Structure formats: structure tokens, C-alpha cells
Amino acid sequence: MEFSDIHIGMKCGSKKGSGTVTWIDGSTRTVYMADTENNSSFEVNFEELIEDPQAHNRQDTYY
16 A cells, blocks of 8 residues: 555554544555544554454454
8 A cells, every 4th residue: 555545534543552543644644533433533654554444443453
């Protein structure tokens, strides 16, 4: 996945959890996401995103 492939509204997964992209900072390559479970916001670096078409919860990191 390329950084340019990320867009607002996209569902993504990371080791911090899965969520919906709400904002993208191109200068720092940071992606801000809203948690799918409790709608809290968190940020991840682009390199931390999991290139997987499925979005998982934190509890599903190791299954």
C-alpha cells in the first residue's frame, strides 16, 4: 500500500486497533483514525498500518 492510497473514510487496521481514517498528515505521514468500537481517536504512523483488507479489533491482533 502506498501513502497516496490512504483516504478519509477508509477502514484501516494497525497494532493499535482498527478504525476509520478521519485525517491524514502528509508532512509527518501520520494517519488519524476513529476507533470502530468506542469512536475515540488515535494516531498511527503510516508504517504501522497493516496491509490487510480486513479490519480487526485490538483483541483480534493474535488469532
